[in-house]
Amino acid sequence: MKKKFSFLTLLLSLAATAQDVSTASVQSSAENTAYNKWSVEINGGLTKPITTLSKGYTSSDFNFAHGDLGARYMLNPKFGIKLDFGFDKFSEQDNTPSFSSTYLRTSFQGVVNLGRALNFETFTNSFGLLFHSGLGGSYLTSKNDNVDDYMLNGILGLTGQVLLSNRIALTADLTGILHGKQNANFDATSAAPAKAVGGVIINVTAGLTFYLGKNEKHADWIPEKTISDDLEKRLSLLEKSLLDSDKDGVADLYDLEPNSIAGVAVNTKGQSIDHNQNGVPDELESYLDKTYGKKGDSVPSNNNIEELINAGYVNVYFDSNSSKPTSTSLSGVGFIVKYLQSNPSKSVDVIGYADEIGSSSFNTELSRKRAEAVKEIAVKSGIDASRLNVIANGEDASVDKNSKEARQIVRRVSFKVK
Known part of the structure; x- marks a missing residue:
């Protein structure tokens, strides 16, 4: 069951990651990529109709009579769209003549x-450099010749x-505009030749682009690698989240109790199953009941139980530099709990050692934390805190400190009945 749940977790996580990658590549939401997308563009400069003009009419090389205003939205740092309006005066x-x-x-245009795209950064x-292209509508008029085309x-x-x-x-732009269904020449004094595609206008302008938004930079100036780095960080975080630190079959991403006791049954959220909410997992509590008897059972007929406790036969052990009891030694806490019940x-004195x-x-501080941890388990198991006195005895120098196995024996909590 645990393997199936882990596999399902992996599939769901990979699906979520794929969706995030796709979104970032195509749409890149502002909160994930942290750049502005909107801008307003104002330009002015020179204009010249290349064709079509009436016979004998010639336009100035460039009329200083062009202006345009545009609003642009970038879908991501490489691609965007814009809507703009232009004005030209020909003479x-x-x-x-x-x-x-x-x-x-x-015109409505796409922007690259x-x-x-060329990694200018x-x-x-x-x-920077932008390419823009699109389609739109135009209107030509002349008051003197009553033209509306x-x-x-x-x-x-x-x-x-x-x-x-x-x-x-600051921007500088070179734009060409090709027209279709043109009925009048640009001088507006005669009809244009009857053809599907007609006159061409060239605009040369300079202007300003104003970036809008709450973020520091606009998409025009965000390197594409910034998004890649962000995705790599998120994938790295996901990989770490898929780890199962406590080996309970639930990935850390979904594990609400990532340090549950090894071998103890957990629910789908990685929490130890504890129906009576006494702080001791049901599976472990069941083992303790079988070993030491359920609450209300008579104490085993052994007049030396108290002496055995005081002599150090009942202990709770810890890993190096840890204040969390090893799962195999929790039975010692259970023994004391049953005895006090x-x-x-x-x-009892709860005596910590290191x-x-x-x-x-x-x-000394570590030994105190170990004793406090054992006391907390006993209190959650129903023992009044006033019956548990914490003592920090610090280092136990009774064994060879160069022996790994001997050091394991002294990293403990012992008890003394009063």
């Missing part, structure tokens, strides 16, 4: 952060970035 070149037309457009943290457009461009602060970046007028490894002050 004639010197010594050519005069005209004046106004051009408005909007080439700086992150390996050589610079201040310069609605068109479709395809747009693509390249934006260079210079990071001024975590909130602002059957002899309500008696009390071996000679370490400083004397440390070992």
Whole structure:
């Protein structure tokens, strides 16, 4: 049953991890990746219609009459989307027929952060590059010629970035716009040639990008490896969580009692089963009852029981530098509990010891903690705390401290009946 539960735990954990990895790779939630996603872009600069113009009409090489405003959202450090609006004013070149037309457009675009895709962060943290492309609609008008032309457009461009602060970046952009279903030339004085794809406009602009959000940096400037490192840390944490420190068949990730006694039955949350809530696992308590008799049973007919306790025949043992009784020696606590339950007028000294490894002050404190731990188990088993007197005897120097086995014998708690 324990093996099946561990296998199920592993499957659920791996599924959860796969979902997290997928989410981080495609969507990367702000709380997990800790970067801002929204930005507002303002640009202004030069514009020039390349085609289509009426015969004899020529536009200025570049009209200083372009502006656009955009809002961008990054799905992750490499990919995003944006919606923008543009304004252009076209006029004639010197010594050519005069005209004046106004051009408005909007477009929905996808954005690729080439700086992150090409790992710019390996050589610079201040310069970036964005590619953007999409589709939209355009409107051309001229008051003098009463033109109202609605068109479709395809747009693509390249934006260079210079990071001024975590909130602002300076940008320079080169964008081309291709139009379809164009009925009037850009000078708005005559009809455009009848073809599916028409005029082209070039914009050269400079501007600012303002980053919005509560985090320190924007996705434009977050290296992709930061997310990889985050995922590696989370996977490492998951691997550690899948360990079963107390070998009870429940992974530490789901174990509410990760230090349960070895060999004692636990529930699906890794907690020792203790139906009567007396602090002693049922499986261990059952063993103690069989060994020493249930509460209310008469004490074994041995007049020397008290003498045996006082002579040190009943002990609780501990591992090195530990104040948690070994599971195999808890029967000693059970013996004292049964004795005190059957002899309500008696009390005992709970005497802690340590071996000679370490400083004397440390070992004295360790012996006290061991005695306190045994007392706590006895109290949880129904013995009044006033009947248990803790004594810290510190180091027991009666054995060869160079012997591992001998040191195990003196790392103990003994009892003295009063």
